[in-house]
Amino acid sequence: MSDDATGSATAERGLQGHDQSVASFDDGGGSALKALQRFLHEYPTAVPFIVLVIGVLIFSIAAGGRFFAPFNLSLVLQQVTIIAFLGIAQTLVILTAGIDLSVGAMMVLSSIVMGRLTVTYGVPVELSFALGLLTGLVCGLINGVLVAVIKLPPFIVTLGTWSVYGAMVIYVSHSETVRAQDIEAAGPLLQWLGHTIRLGGGAVLTYGAIAMILMALIIWYVLNRTAFGRHVYATGDDDEAARLAGINTRGVYIAVYTLAGFICSVAAWALIGRIGAASPLGNQTANLDAITAVVIGGTSLFGGRGSLVGTLFGALIVGVFRNGLALAGVDSLWQEFTVGILIILAVTIDQWIRKISA
């Protein structure tokens, strides 16, 4: 015992002239880089926002006045509306650490149901519109039940339903496009989201873009201001802990996938507004584009972290780069290239920000 005391006294003496401060949390002071990392950790949405601002600045210089014109900027918003819609649905799912590969197929299927019932089968447009919305809802519900009740991995479930819903698109549409002119005659309601409002300076807002922003606001409110929203985050962060805390995680999964399906069917309405027609072609990579928007927007693929606002910025970033590069006369292959770089960059920054908590 006395030996110990002597030993520690010796050790104390050995410390003389060295740093004697008690172990503490790093207050991080010092480098500006650290301060930035802390700031971004607190406000992760700032990353996509900064990238968006930089993108706009670059193309304002590189593509001249054509890019930074009110009309062109509003055009970018129009062009990203569909992907942003799907991105909202995808954000919900990814927040629960899931993924939904079937969002594009659910959207196209809903649009075909709306268009074909109205034009080909003469169903009153209000009814076929409701059935179209129901289609997305049911497709989402199927995904949710397979994930939550049968407990299959979301990637596998939606990989499967992506094929299934894709096949249904061909079956229901007979691979035929419902022409814009026919929809206009039989059910103008379906093209309603294609109407526009002209703002000052030449900017044009489509009803579809406004609907997308409204949808984002509603879902933002649900995620951030309701118990259900907190349950979504909690389930995504650690679903076992959430379950033990009394959250009905099975219900959360089913609700999230069903809601995602429903949002896709509203996206289908906006899609008909945009292209006028109900077409089985196209939107082949819409599911991946939606995931791209979510990832660039800073939402973590591991669940529990991320925001809807980030997703909107993510979708806008892709739109700004594609539009800007095209206006600057850059070949389309470099547009693809740039989007790829952006994804990797976004995830790199996300990983860097996370290190602060590690």
Next chain:
Amino acid sequence: MGKWNILKAAVAGLAFYGAMATASYAADIVGLITKTEGNPFFVKMREGAQAKAKELGLDLRTFAGKFDGDNDSQVAAIENLISAGAKGFAIVPSDSSAIVPTIKKARDAGLLVIVLDTPLDPIDAADATFATDNFKAGELIGEWAKGTLGDKAKSAKIAFLDLATNQPSVDYLRDHGFMKGFGIEFKDLKHYGDETDPRVCGHEMTGGAEDGGRTAMETLLQKCPDVNVMYTINEPAAAGGYQALKAAGKDDGSVLVVSIDGGCPGVKNVAAGVIGATSQQYPLKMAAMAMEAIEKFAKTGEKPKPTPGKQFFDTGATLITDKPVKGVESIDSKKGLELCWG
């Protein structure tokens, strides 16, 4: 003993059933491989082949890729046909060069390979090619646009709504065919986008669909607000591009829209004035002719011959427009509707 008899009877029954099954499947196996299930062009092709195969008593197996450009699924389909002992097959290649080694494998195994619509690269890698002359189809609409504009053709501004970044043969042939017809010089037949003619506003990709068509045309309208000709790879892309024109208030006929395909929705759009002119192709005819050729090959060993002066059998393209131009042969949309394909 009783048990043994039942077993014998069962075996005999099975053998009989087997013999029956063999007899009913003795028909020659032929295949049809298309790019995707989603495109009506290929759906019509399959219908044409099915009707003809039934008439000739052939056992038709059909396959399709998952998306345009899906080479792997087509390779697997060919391998399946070889192992099934097919006499031959018709294929619309998704990737006109990557599929060539697999086609060679099939030909080495004694199958007759007929390529439809999109020629292989090189074209003689197949036994025969039944196709529309895509270059000629482009030339027709190019000539029509030039004739319609008259003197204004010299100061035209043209938006090109193309197919895909990898520029498959159908894409560059139609695009450059249009340029030839309109009088624009291009450098390399197999690559578009490097023309120096100031009348070319730019090339944007559509994926051959409405959504891509709209976005592409919006972008090109931003680049050149004075566009007055819109070339499109196909009619869905044209319909999407037209929505962009409409949104910009340019759907008053101030922009000429030309396209290629001749599908029924496309021809209806010609009648409605959305599309000025389109070159019509005949997928049903292509597929039906291919079935006949394979049947003939199975019976006599004779292979089909190309159209004199060309490397392939030309199934023809017809210009459809309701505003004919002198010196460019065409039919009207009413006649076009009778011939359209879905």
